[in-house]
Amino acid sequence: MTTTSAPPPAATREAYGPALVKLADAGYDIVALDADLSASTGGNKLAGSYPERWFTVGAAEANMISIAAGLASTGKTVYAASFAVFMPGHCFDQIRVHIAQQRMNVKLIASHGGISVGEDGASAQAIEDLALMTSLPGMNVVVPCDAVEADAMICRAAEDQEPWYIRLGRPKLPIVYTDGPSFQLGKADQLRDGNDITLIACGLMVEPTLRAADTLAAEGIAARVLNMATLKPLDEATIIQAADETGAIVCAEEHNVIGGLGSAVARTLALHRPTPMEQVGINDTFGQSGPWTALLEEYGLTTESVVTAAKRAMARK
Numbered sequence: 001m002t003t004t005s006a007p008p009p010a011a012t013r014e015a016y017g018p019a020l021v022k023l024a025d026a027g028y029d030i031v032a033l034d035a036d037l038s039a040s041t042g043g044n045k046l047a048g049s050y051p052e053r054w055f056t057v058g059a060a061e062a063n064m065i066s067i068a069a070g071l072a073s074t075g076k077t078v079y080a081a082s083f084a085v086f087m088p089g090h091c092f093d094q095i096r097v098h099i100a101q102q103r104m105n106v107k108l109i110a111s112h113g114g115i116s117v118g119e120d121g122a123s124a125q126a127i128e129d130l131a132l133m134t135s136l137p138g139m140n141v142v143v144p145c146d147a148v149e150a151d152a153m154i155c156r157a158a159e160d161q162e163p164w165y166i167r168l169g170r171p172k173l174p175i176v177y178t179d180g181p182s183f184q185l186g187k188a189d190q191l192r193d194g195n196d197i198t199l200i201a202c203g204l205m206v207e208p209t210l211r212a213a214d215t216l217a218a219e220g221i222a223a224r225v226l227n228m229a230t231l232k233p234l235d236e237a238t239i240i241q242a243a244d245e246t247g248a249i250v251c252a253e254e255h256n257v258i259g260g261l262g263s264a265v266a267r268t269l270a271l272h273r274p275t276p277m278e279q280v281g282i283n284d285t286f287g288q289s290g291p292w293t294a295l296l297e298e299y300g301l302t303t304e305s306v307v308t309a310a311k312r313a314m315a316r317k
Helices: 012-025 045-049 061-073 092-100 115-120 129-134 147-157 203-218 236-246 261-272 292-298 303-315
Strands: 030-034 054-056 077-083 106-111 140-142 164-167 189-192 197-201 223-227 230-232 249-256 277-282
Touching: 012 030, 012 045, 012 106, 012 147, 030 061, 061 077, 061 092, 061 106, 092 106, 106 147, 115 292, 129 140, 129 164, 129 230, 129 249, 129 261, 147 164, 189 203, 197 203, 197 236, 197 261, 197 303, 203 223, 203 249, 203 303, 223 236, 230 261, 236 249, 236 261, 249 261, 249 303, 261 277, 277 303
Parallel strands: 030 054, 030 077, 077 106, 106 164, 140 164, 197 223, 197 249, 249 277
Antiparallel strands: 140 230, 189 223
């Protein structure tokens, strides 16, 4: 009998370049722009096969957004990539006016999100980008938990004419979707069933949250796990159902606890189904330089933190 080994860890950013080539091969009328970081975002893979569809604008994120809007106005499906700290950080006004207000067909690929950028330090660590982007009307905002889901998101974005913000990461992460992706825009994916508490996570916190559910199960606590890969439009119906059926919620994310996944879930609960809830995230502070795994420990983005938060939430039932 043969056994299939688990796929090796991969960074979500590694899905971007191959996905662009796949879309072009499939006949999608895409073009891609990059702001002098294509070796890190991976977008330059398109240049090898389709050089006429590839544009690099230099370190000029605001210009890149304006160019992207112009190309989209001609009927192109446009992908524009930079680091999350620069996009939206350096070009929020352009995104707001040229992309969001005009509902342009531009897919913003924000690599190196969160504190897992690591040694580059606080100035390179985007911990507020999801708050900014979910504040824009009409913007789809998604965060993949692994490279498989990232590929599915990047390809799905090409199927509509709406603006998207796809947040990718730097570190290599375990593959959660070993049997293939199940991503649907605006829908949470239930990875584990349980009736005692619901753990809702996105991005790199999904895999530690699954491990937290295992720890809780060993203590007789059945935790439901939801991968909330879409922050906007938010799957409010699944959140409300989870609150009704489990009576306690924990949210886990690699983002400031203000303005990200936890804030969106809390708003839903406050309006529709007040429920004991705890958050695991960056507690309204900037990051620092260090190995990314050490930073996750320092800021409490761990399996142990999710377990502790779950027990606090259950105690408040």
